Amino acid sequence: MRVSLGDVSLFFDVEGCALVPEGAAMRERRTLVLLHGGPGADHSLFKPEFTELADIAQLIYLDQRGSGRSDPGAPATWTWTQWADDVAKFCAALAIPRAVLVGSSSGGLVALHCAARHPGLVAGLVLDSTLGVPTSLEETLAVFDRRGGPVARAAAQRYLTGDTSDEATDAWREHGLPLYGSAAASADLEQRRARARMNEDVLTHFRQGGCGPADPAGQLPAVTCPTLILAGEDDPVSPAAAARRLARSLTRATVTVEIITGAGHGTFRQAPERAFAHVRRFLADLG
Template structure:
């Protein structure tokens, strides 16, 4: 079958609370051949302005995406979210579905249940340093950007199979915003639950997961796939949480195939 490319489409890539879009660009910029890319630093993160802690919420992050779409004068968009960004993307789809052309969910979770699995993983596999910094994550108790940077350094082998094997990853220097991260893990992420509303999502959805993901394991993506009717689901067998770093070629291939319309 011949393939034709979608007309200019728009994908928004969202970092986890406390992160920046710079961690995505080295891996996803190749998609610009098929879509106009808009990278997003969430409220209080990366290059976005800081805000009051009470405004760092899942609902506010989803509303910010809608405000940005409107500001840019876009009609229907493709929305891609990785990790916490996927939680924001699902929340956006539930509330603003009429503005979506499609939804892409990478290594994410539909509810607080992922925390229980991640804690069990660290308890079983973590060393003392990893357990120390993971405990700060669970409690939302980071006190500085340096502490958060130390967390990512200590747990890098968990986040990426490439890092675990000693291979260097493209990871540019970026601001680590600990206050939004604290608000998420120490607050609303302990009780957020989108599972009962995922059946409301009717846009075509691509779901990708890493077989060795420690923080949003495959079972979380399986739950999403089960509840979104028009979804396709693929597991990257040699990846952990940063699937786009561990298996960049396969990740881009699945996304490209999704963006391409078959005649």
């Protein structure tokens, strides 16, 4: 399905009902809007795991502008704030008054911006391995070093500091990217990347700083909704220590942090049973 926001048309998919029969009434369930990472990937990264939650919520899988099956739009609009505003316009178009935003990796940064810019829309945040949490390059490189040694550290340093050469990209794919998770998770990630519709131009735009500042510190005081932060203990991109710092920075929100052992970047993919157990408790507390 598609919905027009004016300058772009966005693709989305839906799983689960917003209204379910319960005796003589229809009971309303939470709507979760799923925001993929990349940036430049698509909603397929959430499938099939999120079917697990279709028994308690309506799930909306959204391809952000420039990604997947949605219109690309102008490169100048590939920014955190535009993606966040797109989410608000999308929810308005579908008459979703209060949504729980689920953001993974860069999708978490989009969710944070949306919660700050449109607080009346967002009933809650679920942030998985979110990008943009206060961290340092050295902290990230230390995890690569611990898990893959000097070769992985060097490959990550070149790629993460903006080296776009073929040599740096190849080294990253061989030595850095596999450390997003376990060996099994790495093989699974390759399959997901193969079936996803990736827009490499958006990813390059991001790596060159075109999406805007990746540090959301200036937005965090405006976030007031309940927030669940999930982080993998072995995540080199969004380290667990950084997730804890993000929680402390959300001074006006009620925040729960769950660090999942044995998982890297993307807890829903690598530890779905534990990750979804935390989400179920979070949604139950929301009511």
